[in-house]
Amino acid sequence: MLDPMCGIGTTLVEAVHLGRDAVGIELEPKWASIARLNLETAAIQGAHGTGVVHTGEGAEVAARLALTSLAGRVSLVLTSPPYGAMTHGQVRSRRDGARAVEKHAHRYSRDRDRRTANLAYQRPEKLMDSFTRMMAACRVLLAPGGVVVVTTRPYRTRGRLVDFPGQVAQAGRRAGLVQVDRCAALLCAVLGGRVVGRTSFFQQVETRWL
Ligand SMILES: C[S@@+](CC[C@H](N)C(=O)[O-])C[C@H]1O[C@@H](n2cnc3c(N)ncnc32)[C@H](O)[C@@H]1O
Numbered sequence: 001m002l003d004p005m006c007g008i009g010t011t012l013v014e015a016v017h018l019g020r021d022a023v024g025i026e027l028e029p030k031w032a033s034i035a036r037l038n039l040e041t042a043a044i045q046g047a048h049g050t051g052v053v054h055t056g057e058g059a060e061v062a063a064r065l066a067l068t069s070l071a072g073r074v075s076l077v078l079t080s081p082p083y084g085a086m087t088h089g090q091v092r093s094r095r096d097g098a099r100a101v102e103k104h105a106h107r108y109s110r111d112r113d114r115r116t117a118n119l120a121y122q123r124p125e126k127l128m129d130s131f132t133r134m135m136a137a138c139r140v141l142l143a144p145g146g147v148v149v150v151t152t153r154p155y156r157t158r159g160r161l162v163d164f165p166g167q168v169a170q171a172g173r174r175a176g177l178v179q180v181d182r183c184a185a186l187l188c189a190v191l192g193g194r195v196v197g198r199t200s201f202f203q204q205v206e207t208r209w210l
Contacts, residue, residue: 001076004058009035013042016049024053025061057117062137074141080151082120135175156206
């Protein structure tokens with residue numbers, strides 16, 4: 001499997017534990033090295049698949065890989081794009097000995113070159129162009145019958161709900177892929193036989209813009 005925006009390598013780790021061989025591409029060296037460490041840990045834990053992580057821009061590295069023996073051999077491309085400049089990151093509070101709430105690893109790099117290439121910093125139209133380019137580069141690597149899976153979610157900005165999954169599907173079609181399915185997972189509770197929505201803190205803040 002291939003993840004062209006592999007972050008710290010969750011998809012790669014799950015793949016090698018399933019006995020698959022995994023290739024990751026990550027723009028930011030910091031996340032790429034954590035992904036490599038996570039793959040080493042998976043190997044120590046007995047994962048059978050092999051994993052490799054390339055540092056660089058997803059579409060560019062995928063285009064280079066298309067000139068290698070990997071071309072036409074990837075059965076699964078699995079990825080998830082970033083949503084804005086913040087990551088989930090790590091939080092320490094007084095309970096952990098911090099003086100106040102301290103956050104770290106909660107932003108993508110501000111390095112100028114990487115900032116331009118990082119989808120996390122791109123405006124919606126540019127982001128979709130970059131994503132289309134990335135999917136087109138990955139398509140060349142696909143084996144016959146190979147599948148691309150992108151996990152996304154809608155998000156709110158200034159009160160508006162943005163159909164990000166719909167935009168991603170459109171980018172895939174523009175890259176020459178054929179949509180075969182769309183699976184939805186709802187984050188909600190079932191209380192007394194009724195589905196109750198769970199609004200995140202961020203959704204509540206954004207909805208107050210209205
Ligand atoms: C949502 S995160 C992926 C999280 C990942 N599944 C994990 O387990 O950590 C998206 C990642 O894409 C990377 N990224 C953004 N633009 C990129 C690009 N043009 N080429 C390669 N990686 C990129 C970001 O640095 C970020 O780590």
